[in-house]
Amino acid sequence: MAKYDGSVIGVGEFLMYMKVTLLLLWLKVFLFLPGWPQVGHSQRLGPPEVGNTHWQRHEASRWFSYKLYFGGQRHVVHIKVKKNFLSKNLPVFTYTDKGVLLEDQPFVQDDCYYRGWWTHKYFLEVGVVVDHSLYLYHKSNDTLVQKEVFLVLNGVSDLMKALDLEVLFKGMEIWTKESLIAVENIASALGNFCKWKQKGFQKRVPHDVAHIFLKKNYGIILGLGYVGTVCLLPYSCGVETLPTDNTFLSSYIVTHEMGHNLGMAHDDPKICKCGAAKCILFPYVASTTKFSNCSFGYYWNLGKRRHCLFTSPGPQALLRETRCGNSVLEEGEECDCGSLQTCQSDPCCQLNCTLTVGISCAFGLCCLNCLFRPSGTICRKVENECDLPEWCNGTSHQCPEDVYLQDGTSCTGGGYCYEKRCNDRNEQCREIFGKEAKDANVSCYRAMNTRGDRFGNCGITATSYVKCSMSDSLCGRIQCENVKEIPLMKDHTTLHWTKFNNDTCWGTDYHLGIRTPDIGDVKDGTKCGPTDVCIQRRCVSFSTVPRSCSPQLCSLRGVCNNRQHCHFNSEWDPPNCQKKGRGGSVDSGPPPAPKTEEKVAKRSLLPHLPIPILFPLLCLLLFLLFFMIPKKNDKAEEPVPPKN
Known part of the structure; x- marks a missing residue:
């Protein structure tokens, strides 16, 4: 047991039966599905087939199905790939022969994308230190060490999914020169590691928990971790020895110890159930992937009091794979038509993510049939009375950024436009x-x-x-x-x-x-008094809403947009409304030219009529002229004599 802030912190240990334990883990490597192949002997007679499912039409980038043929049978594996797994620019720290700390950001093959938003989702940021003993086991090969750590934490992420907990790998440090703490005894290794990480590691790799992976024989003990210490930086740590190359076993051990950090005590088989004979927090190694009802109870009780678990990593903090052919336009690409099949039906974009020769564009609201839409074509219509339209400029595939009425502009019902x-x-x-x-x-x-x-x-x-x-x-x-x-x-x-x-x-x-x-x-902008509006849950004076544009600045001929520029009607030109023109603003793109006068349109209508319509009209005109013009009589009418 250890003391912390006057309260007792338990140390959870993970044991194994010496006689059998390792063979209990039968190769349940299946659903970890890592980016690197498993270490071991296997034979595959043919490439896996990528199958289509009825839901792939809607979320093709999130779900995959693979048909595998082995053992004389067909096996179908459904995969939902992840996002929140690897930190962007993931740092790996190593030491030179002279003990100088080096930082590297290696290339990481990333097959992990975002699963979706989940109610009550928690986020666990993990830092890892690799002891010198494990580094030597991998023949001093940094790449092999990184590979094993990625595989292990990928498995941890899958096991933690049942808790609605997203595991985010923040970074690792590899002790390439020597072990920086004493690791001969696992209990002292835990305490030494927790003290060591406070000296700089938690600044280099910010984390909620940090664990050290070793290659040591501690008898029947496979790991130790303080109980309920997640987010408490002095004690948010654990230590695991990885006894074999079995990825599932290693992931299982790490998950068990992180479970202790998350407040879980060992399961009492009499009262703790999970639908299997043994659960993850069973004191000894068990071939299971399930947490017990007791573990869930401990976890939820602690989770609501550990605020670091509420913090969601922003999209900018996550690793995204950049490659041509993923249907996402990325830096250095002119277009991205996706797979070979989809590119064959795309006349605008080529397989190498460049535009076809002679083509102006491949996508965008102002792109039609691989060409820019004409200037003045509307590309974003007005959505409501607080919105403003945008038009194409004729030289870009992109529609101008959305603009709308300035916050505080009056609208229906005595309200105000806001956002x-x-x-x-x-x-x-x-x-x-x-x-x-x-x-x-x-x-x-x-x-x-x-x-x-x-x-x-x-x-x-x-x-x-x-x-x-x-x-x-x-x-x-x-x-x-x-x-x-x-x-x-x-x-x-x-x-x-x-x-x-x-x-x-x-x-x-x-x-x-x-x-x-x-x-x-x-909603912000809602009236809460004659001259007051709600802003960030407070009722404030309308005068506090920042506005540097006014109708007077627009010569009373237009309105102000959210960029504090004047947007004019169709008779005046921006920016100052001093001359006749098309209207719009400097942000909206050029509106279409005013329509020609009606008499000009009528006069020019006939020459542009198609021949099939023009010929019947001419016949009808001749017919009317023939019957409507009065004919002369053969004989002149005799004058009527005057009456007497």
């Missing part, structure tokens, strides 16, 4: 609860949003809900009334119905851990 939305409480209620719903009485806002719970608040911190002050209560969660229908909501969404005096209040919840957009928060 391209006309924010109106009645409209928001209708979007959630149907066309009959409307904004509730102010008493609902005051009663609900000052509670500071998931049904009424002015925001969420890492651990709690923020109560609204009375002055900000209209900027918390939307409250509605006159609800005639219960809408179909997404998972993990709860509706509430409350009555205060004679006022009925309807709303939705939003709680910690949800990653989906919140439909029930009062």
Whole structure:
């Protein structure tokens, strides 16, 4: 046992039965599916076939099916590739013969892409140190060491998936010259490693947990890890010895010890169940891939108190494979038509990710049939009353960036445009609860949003809900009334119905851990007083909304866009509206030229009519002329004599 901050920290150890244990792991290497092949003897009689499934049409870049033929049978393996596994620019630290620390960022074959957003998802950032003993086992070959670490952590990532925990590998250090701590005893190795990593490793490789991999014989003990210490940097560590080349065994050992870091104690077989004979936190090695109900309980109890697990790595922190043929336009490519099959049907782009000779473009809103659309062609129509149109300029395949009305511009219902939305409480209620719903009485806002719970608040911190002050209560969660229908909501969404005096209040919840957009928060830009609007859950004066453009600056002939530039109607030219023109703004692209006068259009219509239409018209005209012109009589009419 070890002491930390006056509380007792348990040390979990992982044991093995000397007589049999290693053979229990039968080669369940299957679903780790690494980027490098397994070490071992195998024979494959033919290349695997890539199969198509009915769902591949929708998510072809995420799912694959492989048909493998061996043992006289066909086997189909379905694979959903990952994203959140390897850190971008993953550092590997080594030492020279003179003990100088070197940093390298090696090329890593990446077959791991993002699985999708998950409710209550946690993220575990892992740093790894490779002891000198394991480095020597791989014949002092950095590449082989890196390969094993990637394989092992890939397996850990798969085993942790059941916890809805995403494992992100942040970096590793290889002790290429010598072991930098004493590792003869596993218990002292754990303590020594935890002290050592605080001296610089946790700055070089920021992490939630750090583990050291060794190649030592510690008898029946395969690993040690402090219990419940994830995010507590002085003790968020573990040590594992990797006894064989069996990747599954190594991943299993590391998962077991990281489970201790995540708060899991050893399973009691009498009360801890997982649907198998033994579970991952069983004290001895077991051939299983499942966590027990006890492990889940320990994990969830600790997870909600360890805020580092809530932090999602941004897309810029993740490794992305860059290559021609992945249907993604990347740096150095003019286009990317994808596979050989798709490129054969693409007349604009070639297999080497360059444009076909004589072609202007291969994609984009302003590209049609491999050519730029003419100047003035609309490429992005107006979405709502707070939006503005954009047009092609005739020299680029890209549509100009989306522009819209300046924040604070008045819109329907007495509201204001903000971030391209006309924010109106009645409209928001209708979007959630149907066309009959409307904004509730102010008493609902005051009663609900000052509670500071998931049904009424002015925001969420890492651990709690923020109560609204009375002055900000209209900027918390939307409250509605006159609800005639219960809408179909997404998972993990709860509706509430409350009555205060004679006022009925309807709303939705939003709680910690949800990653989906919140439909029930009062949107920024919504009115909360005669001259006030909601900004970041606070009711502030309208004058605080930054605006450097005004209708007067646009000579009252246009409106201001979100870039603080004037957007004019079709009679005036930007930027200052001083001369007649087409309209638009410096950001929108050139609008189409004004239409020609109607009389010119009529006069020029006939020459452009097709022959099949022109000939019948001429015949009809001659026919009418023939019968409508009065004919002369053969004899002149005799004059009528005057009456007497």
